[in-house]
Amino acid sequence: SDRLVDVLDGPAEVRRPRPPLAAPTMTALRERRDELRDRIMNSGAVERQRSLGKLSARQRLEALLDEGTFLEFDMYRRRPGAPGDPAAQGPHTDGVIAGFGSIEGRQVCVYAQDFSIAGGSLGEAHAAKIHKVMDLALSTGSPIIGLNDSGGARIQEGVMALNGYGGIFRRQVQASGVVPQISVVLGPCAGGAAYSPALADFTFMVRDIAKMYLTGPDVVAAVSGEQVSHEQLGGARVHGELSGVATFVSDDEQSCLEDVRYLVSMLPRNNLEQPPRLAPRGAATDSRPALAGIVPSASNKPYDMRQVIAEVVDDGAYLEVHEGWAPNVVCALARIDGDVVGLVGNQPTSSAGVLDTVASQKAARFVRFCDAFNIALVTLVDVPGFLPGTEQEHGGAIRHGAKLMYAYCEASVPRVQVIVRKAYGGAYIVMDSRSIGTDISLAWPTNEIAVMGADGAVNIIHRKQMAAADDPEALREQLVGRYKDELMHSYYAAERGLVDEVIDPAQTRAVVARSLALLRDKHRPVPQRKHGNIPL
Numbered sequence: 001s002d003r004l005v006d007v008l009d010g011p012a013e014v015r016r017p018r019p020p021l022a023a024p025t026m027t028a029l030r031e032r033r034d035e036l037r038d039r040i041m042n043s044g045a046v047e048r049q050r051s052l053g054k055l056s057a058r059q060r061l062e063a064l065l066d067e068g069t070f071l072e073f074d075m076y077r078r079r080p081g082a083p084g085d086p087a088a089q090g091p092h093t094d095g096v097i098a099g100f101g102s103i104e105g106r107q108v109c110v111y112a113q114d115f116s117i118a119g120g121s122l123g124e125a126h127a128a129k130i131h132k133v134m135d136l137a138l139s140t141g142s143p144i145i146g147l148n149d150s151g152g153a154r155i156q157e158g159v160m161a162l163n164g165y166g167g168i169f170r171r172q173v174q175a176s177g178v179v180p181q182i183s184v185v186l187g188p189c190a191g192g193a194a195y196s197p198a199l200a201d202f203t204f205m206v207r208d209i210a211k212m213y214l215t216g217p218d219v220v221a222a223v224s225g226e227q228v229s230h231e232q233l234g235g236a237r238v239h240g241e242l243s244g245v246a247t248f249v250s251d252d253e254q255s256c257l258e259d260v261r262y263l264v265s266m267l268p269r270n271n272l273e274q275p276p277r278l279a280p281r282g283a284a285t286d287s288r289p290a291l292a293g294i295v296p297s298a299s300n301k302p303y304d305m306r307q308v309i310a311e312v313v314d315d316g317a318y319l320e321v322h323e324g325w326a327p328n329v330v331c332a333l334a335r336i337d338g339d340v341v342g343l344v345g346n347q348p349t350s351s352a353g354v355l356d357t358v359a360s361q362k363a364a365r366f367v368r369f370c371d372a373f374n375i376a377l378v379t380l381v382d383v384p385g386f387l388p389g390t391e392q393e394h395g396g397a398i399r400h401g402a403k404l405m406y407a408y409c410e411a412s413v414p415r416v417q418v419i420v421r422k423a424y425g426g427a428y429i430v431m432d433s434r435s436i437g438t439d440i441s442l443a444w445p446t447n448e449i450a451v452m453g454a455d456g457a458v459n460i461i462h463r464k465q466m467a468a469a470d471d472p473e474a475l476r477e478q479l480v481g482r483y484k485d486e487l488m489h490s491y492y493a494a495e496r497g498l499v500d501e502v503i504d505p506a507q508t509r510a511v512v513a514r515s516l517a518l519l520r521d522k523h524r525p526v527p528q529r530k531h532g533n534i535p536l
């Protein structure tokens with residue numbers, strides 16, 4: 001029993017009666033607390049970040065959140081030292097600042113990795129702090145925003161670091177479609193760490209400082225001999241234009257964090273809430289004559305669909321997602337008469353607005369986001385079809401096009417389709433046609449809806465007749481004219497109820513606003529199932 005006492009109380013020679021200690025005063029305790037907090041808050045190497053052209057983690061949170069609203073959790077958390085070696089314990093915060101605050105008065109949960117502590121690498125305590133704020137985000141229905149700046153799994157903590165990442169990914173998937181998730185990449189984001197932004201709804205990257213890849217340039221060189229820079233492998237341009245991993249690319253951190261605030265201002269806090277509404281803007285009677293001048297009636301002449309969007313939405317203001325990736329389809333969040341909407345439009349200035357594998361993926365993911373978070377969809381159609389060719393077919397054009405089809409068919413939010421000009425074949429169907437469930441279908445007098453263009457159609461259905469004709473060209477001209485008159489005139493779909501109204505382009509904003517007002521209370525029960533099986 002003597003040994004036991006030794007173990008519990010230390011060796012006998014140090015077990016001597018201590019003089020009674022006076023309890024410290026409240027003032028002293030408060031001073032000690034303030035001093036410790038000051039030390040922790042100023043421990044991040046602001047200078048080092050600045051020398052890398054970056055803000056510190058705390059400066060980033062200041063720029064992101066409403067002033068004075070950040071409440072930090074787990075500031076004292078650290079990696080414990082080995083027994084008998086308290087000096088081996090890690091620094092406070094363990095390299096991540098976590099907590100909650102508000103953006104435009106609405107609560108969000110946040111974390112910001114601190115590259116100045118062990119390269120922002122993710123160890124056990126670091127991961128546990130992120131898990132805690134993610135759990136709070138889910139239980140309180142709050143958006144979660146992660147500011148990433150990290151060398152990835154903390155190598156010295158081995159499998160516990162990997163386990164920490166797994167816990168983040170699992171929580172992200174559980175939170176998917178429940179609370180909006182935003183990932184901001186403000187430094188390196190290497191290895192499996194890149195999956196966190198990939199699982200988020202929106203990923204921001206800042207030019208020059210943000211990098212994302214599964215394996216860095218050194219590993220690439222060792223495995224394949226390929227020499228590539230960090231920027232060429234996974235810089236903001238690569239992910240904003242080629243891979244589609246980044247939804248938004250910003251020039252600097254301040255403007256990036258301002259854009260995050262703008263995005264959050266248009267999102268509901270969770271899937272049980274409606275997106276925040278602003279006061280109506282009198283859109284229902286707002287005629288926009290400029291609309292009639294934007295779209296050339298000749299169907300092969302390009303124009304910028306963003307000009308149409310700017311006329312239809314409040315204040316001409318919209319936030320375009322994936323601006324640099326698949327520019328042949330435009331996806332944007334905006335407001336119409338104070339209500340948040342998601343706009344999907346074909347873009348005639350880019351590959352004539354054709355749908356291809358990447359455009360289908362981009363639009364499908366956007367439609368699914370809007371549907372999950374109660375954001376009405378407005379689809380502006382001017383599409384010549386799906387892009388033909390071996391490259392597309394071999395690249396899975398059918399599978400990717402099916403994603404967009406699936407996304408629209410599944411969407412239960414208010415849906416308004418506006419056929420601005422061309423709408424051909426499968427691309428007509430997939431761009432929110434009546435057959436796949438649009439609520440209100442409107443068309444401009446320039447609409448051209450058909451299985452295919454007149455020339456192609458005549459070649460197929462009158463091939464024999466033309467081969468036998470004395471003057472095939474004259475016959476072709478006559479047949480093309482007849483096809484256009486009979487099957488492609490601007491009231492063909494309206495005569496059959498597939499278009500509800502052929503509207504004056506100038507009235508587009510007004511009619512869409514009135515349609516959305518009707519649809520605001522739309523309720524479409526969906527059958528119970530575990531989950532669908534979207535073609536991935």
Ligand code: HXC
Pocket residue numbers: 117118119120121150151152153154155156162165166188190191192193216
């Ligand atoms: C522990 C790390 C670290 C890591 C960086 N540091 N990454 N410590 N674990 N993963 C430390 C460095 O030792 C250094 O400490 C400080 O952070 C800054 O790093 P530097 O290399 O000096 O900075 P820089 O030159 O800017 O380079 C940044 C970097 C590089 C590109 C991120 O550090 C790097 O390549 N790190 C390793 C990246 C990586 O391979 N991570 C593991 C990926 S696998 P001192 O004390 O010197 O300041 C992975 C699996 C996740 O993440 C799996 C999830 C499924």
